[in-house]
Amino acid sequence: MSNNKNPIGWLVASGSPFEIGHAMGQQGRAAVHEHLIHADIWSKITGPHHAVTVTRLMQNTKSRFPEFYEELRGLAQGLGLPFQDVFAWNCRGDILASTPDGCTTIQSPGDIIRVSHNEDGLPFFRGHCFILDAKPQDSLGFRAFCYPGSLAGHTFGWNDAGLVQAVNNLRLQNTAPMVPRMVLGRAVLASATLQGAVNALTDDPKCGGFHMTLAQAGNPQLLSVEYGDGKASVVGVEARSGHANHALHLAAEGQIITQSSADRQSTAERLVTQADVSDLDILRDVSGPGLPIRRDAPNDPDHENTLATCQFTVSKTGIEWGIYGEKEGRATYQCEQEIA
Secondary structure (H helix, E strand, O other): EOOOOOOOEEEEEEEEEEHHHHHHHHHHHHHHHHHHOOHHHHHHHHHHHHHHHHHHHHHHHHHOHHHHHHHEEEHHHHOOOHHHHHHHHOOHHHHOOOOOOOEEEEOOOOOOEEEEEEEEOOOHHHHOEEEEEEOOOOOOOOOEEOOOOOOOOOOOOOOOOOOEEEEEEEOOOOOOOOOOOOHHHHHHOOOOHHHHHHHHOOOOOOEEEEEEEEOOOOOOOOEEEEOOOOEEEEEEEEOEEEOOOOOOOOOOOOOOOHHHHHHHHHHHHHHHOOOOOOOEEEEEOOOOOOOOOOOOOOOOOOEEEEEEEEEEEEEEOOEEEEEOOOOOOOOEEEEEEEEE
């Protein structure tokens, strides 16, 4: 592993779910208090008019996913904020159809699978995000990109079973959520098999919308999973493809497709057909036409910037990964992980 100077941190946390959540909260506490709780989006999510929905989601999470409920309790304590508010924040895409969670993924199938991803989020979190290197006492170890104040499993990550995920926001309207979409994403990181991960997302997805790219070392499948609003669609990726922030194969009537998502999707679909353009080149593209894939503008219309780029190379025997904090230069973190 290597670590150049870069604004992406690395947090090692072990122990019970509560202890891991608490460590995450302490890691992100300063950024959340400095930036997040003063933002309009925080007020919209944590306001009293969502209390009934948040209570229902909280009760269902405690019943169905007690370990992740405990992670969230620990997160709130580590942040020094009320649990109800922190839990609500982690339900933001279930409460509101449109939130500042972006991202673009390039999916490349073959004997060697590549999953490449731009993580786009709130610009004020630049320099405050971190990789959580989690070693739970009763579950699989995993690593995941984390925003201050948020549960792992809704960005990009990989676990000790060689399972890789990359997640894109879907803006589904008029959902009736029963469980947070981010909790289902966290369940993927606890899955020992690709099919187990798929099951976690498709068994009962009454939640806001996500798209997830999934692959696992030793498995030839590369999967595109769209889920939310009680529905799920699983498609095998057969050719190099791109995915932005709207559903492409899930029946999603009335979804919100922002101009940025439409433009990034169009550009990605054009560039993936050009063999001389690498996956990382696509994710760094600012040529357009329209709004760019790589997002650094202070006036981005979706209020998002690219905060990290990752590339996973998934083979029969393991994973090679690199994480980049800037558009140019070497990876901040890179390593090879063999799977027994």
